[in-house]
Amino acid sequence: NHAFPPVWASAIPEVPDGARRHDVANKQLADWVVRIALLTRPDEVVWCDGSDEEWNRLTTEMTDAGSLVRLDPGVHPDSFLARSDPDDVARMEDRTFICSRSEADAGPTNNWRDPADMHTELNALFAESMRGRTMYVVPYSMGPVGGAISQVGVQITDSPYAVISLSIMTRMGDDALAVIGPDTDWVAGVHSVGYPLRDRDGLRRDDVPWPSNPVKYVSHFPEERAIWSFGSGYGGNALLPKKCFALRIASVMARDEGWLAEHMLLLKLTSPAGRAFHIAAAFPSACGKTNLAMLRPTIPGWDVETIGDDIAWLRPGDDGRLHAINPEAGFFGVAPGTSVQNNPVAIDTMRKHTIFTNVALTEDGEVWWEGKTDEPPAHLIDWRGQYWTPASGTPAAHPNARFTAPIEQCRTLADDWYEADGVPIDAIVFGGRRASNVPLVVDTGDWEHGVFVGATVSSERTAAQEGRVGELRRDPFGMLPFVGYDMGDYWQHWLDVGAALGSGAPKIFQVNWFRQDEEGAFLWPGFGENSRVLAWIAGRVSGEAEAVDTAIGEVPAPGSLDVTGLGLGATVLQSLLDVDPVAWLEECDRTEEFFARFGDRVPGRLRDELARLRERLAGA
Numbered sequence: 001n002h003a004f005p006p007v008w009a010s011a012i013p014e015v016p017d018g019a020r021r022h023d024v025a026n027k028q029l030a031d032w033v034v035r036i037a038l039l040t041r042p043d044e045v046v047w048c049d050g051s052d053e054e055w056n057r058l059t060t061e062m063t064d065a066g067s068l069v070r071l072d073p074g075v076h077p078d079s080f081l082a083r084s085d086p087d088d089v090a091r092m093e094d095r096t097f098i099c100s101r102s103e104a105d106a107g108p109t110n111n112w113r114d115p116a117d118m119h120t121e122l123n124a125l126f127a128e129s130m131r132g133r134t135m136y137v138v139p140y141s142m143g144p145v146g147g148a149i150s151q152v153g154v155q156i157t158d159s160p161y162a163v164i165s166l167s168i169m170t171r172m173g174d175d176a177l178a179v180i181g182p183d184t185d186w187v188a189g190v191h192s193v194g195y196p197l198r199d200r201d202g203l204r205r206d207d208v209p210w211p212s213n214p215v216k217y218v219s220h221f222p223e224e225r226a227i228w229s230f231g232s233g234y235g236g237n238a239l240l241p242k243k244c245f246a247l248r249i250a251s252v253m254a255r256d257e258g259w260l261a262e263h264m265l266l267l268k269l270t271s272p273a274g275r276a277f278h279i280a281a282a283f284p285s286a287c288g289k290t291n292l293a294m295l296r297p298t299i300p301g302w303d304v305e306t307i308g309d310d311i312a313w314l315r316p317g318d319d320g321r322l323h324a325i326n327p328e329a330g331f332f333g334v335a336p337g338t339s340v341q342n343n344p345v346a347i348d349t350m351r352k353h354t355i356f357t358n359v360a361l362t363e364d365g366e367v368w369w370e371g372k373t374d375e376p377p378a379h380l381i382d383w384r385g386q387y388w389t390p391a392s393g394t395p396a397a398h399p400n401a402r403f404t405a406p407i408e409q410c411r412t413l414a415d416d417w418y419e420a421d422g423v424p425i426d427a428i429v430f431g432g433r434r435a436s437n438v439p440l441v442v443d444t445g446d447w448e449h450g451v452f453v454g455a456t457v458s459s460e461r462t463a464a465q466e467g468r469v470g471e472l473r474r475d476p477f478g479m480l481p482f483v484g485y486d487m488g489d490y491w492q493h494w495l496d497v498g499a500a501l502g503s504g505a506p507k508i509f510q511v512n513w514f515r516q517d518e519e520g521a522f523l524w525p526g527f528g529e530n531s532r533v534l535a536w537i538a539g540r541v542s543g544e545a546e547a548v549d550t551a552i553g554e555v556p557a558p559g560s561l562d563v564t565g566l567g568l569g570a571t572v573l574q575s576l577l578d579v580d581p582v583a584w585l586e587e588c589d590r591t592e593e594f595f596a597r598f599g600d601r602v603p604g605r606l607r608d609e610l611a612r613l614r615e616r617l618a619g620a
Ligand code: SAT
Pocket: 090, 091, 234, 235, 236, 237, 242, 243, 285, 286, 332, 464, 465
């Protein structure tokens, strides 16, 4: 039951005609739209159908209004550039709230606010916040429409940028609305950029290319299955089905119902013998999930196909195995660093029908970002819309600049993406960005040790979140900003899911592509060469690849990781796989401090894992 806000006191009890839809089967949904319209007072209400006509109309309106730039149709047909407000360029973790009834339920990693207090505050902010604007009602399905693992939601927004982005990122429109029956559960999302064009007295102000509000909230109500987001138009803050629903709210649903909602890419790996392996891999934001999902193997006979690059929903199936879907329908990928050399698939995917945000523009209407070509063009328009030359001394594209492109444009898309019941998972991989300590690849041996590794993953901070880039932070399961309840309970939930799966559980691995030598040079070439690591992981699943034991798990036995042709010296390979007991005992101390933050909600089994790890290191 969604807690409906009270109708704004000064509001005239009339809503635009479009708000009332008597043909909507779900009465609660029909009602909710009217109530939000009464609260926010838009000029117009539009139910989005997900049609091409709708895309064309909105992109044309936005281009005319100056909030999108149409790219050269000869190079990027049907593609657009959006430049955000310079203060609205990333997720804002300090403005993100989990408003569970009990504070303890949000746990120490989330900001908590009392749900009633938060609703009061939000109602005041949303009151008349859409004056002068159109309110869009966007029904969508996460996962194949009507699929066994799929869920539906509806986002209300006054941002046409959010609407066109959702039309790429989700299965949006009439088909999704049609599956919301009288008793269907749906997740409610209310979003406003908080920039009304008229005030209550009828005074007008002009629109700006990227409307937003200095006051920002991304608030989740897990018990209501509702999200309210105010003041930001950027990605994860504004596209509510993505991190807000598919991770924060869905993680709570998953806890209640015995499944997993994870920050994971999904890929299908096929061996030269034709055996298929499905791999789910969790990495923090901006650590290369998109590149791994689109990887082109460098080793002969192996193939990788893409299923998802950011989010996976995994459910134990009747066959006792874990089945996964990608709930999304598009990529919201980091552009900087992406080139024809290192990710030709991504470059090809964003060739047409793509929204670029905060990239630079060349004088021929093409896009550019750092790392796209070795040499920057002589002059550009940078992400702020300013004239730029290499001498400007600032990045031309924002480091968190993004491309939004339909997954069906990806030429390595696996047919499995369409599987309504998901694919059975063979291996789960945890990774992060670590200059030292963590080997290239480790087989964790069993589920409980794997969960310990996932829970204690740390990574260097990237541009995807606000804060100091490069600083080491613990990012359990790559989910630190995305678990919608207590982190310790989340770890326990992982242990419970594994116990229920028993011998059907996938094997768990840890990887690190980012290990460096003393001079700070990367030891491993990464990108397509990561296929060698995937092949070893597949070999462990099939029982064909040899491993040697270390204190932290099993690493490739000499000769079992195919490094032919890489020209890696024996010492480099050794450094890549090295486990330094002294450094790892220090990591254990850090882990103990980290666990202390969660008090008695850390599962005893994870404490046991830490104790056993220390024993093995002491004996090493
Ligand atoms: O803005 S998003 O949260 O969708 C991108 C990311 O941080 O992974």
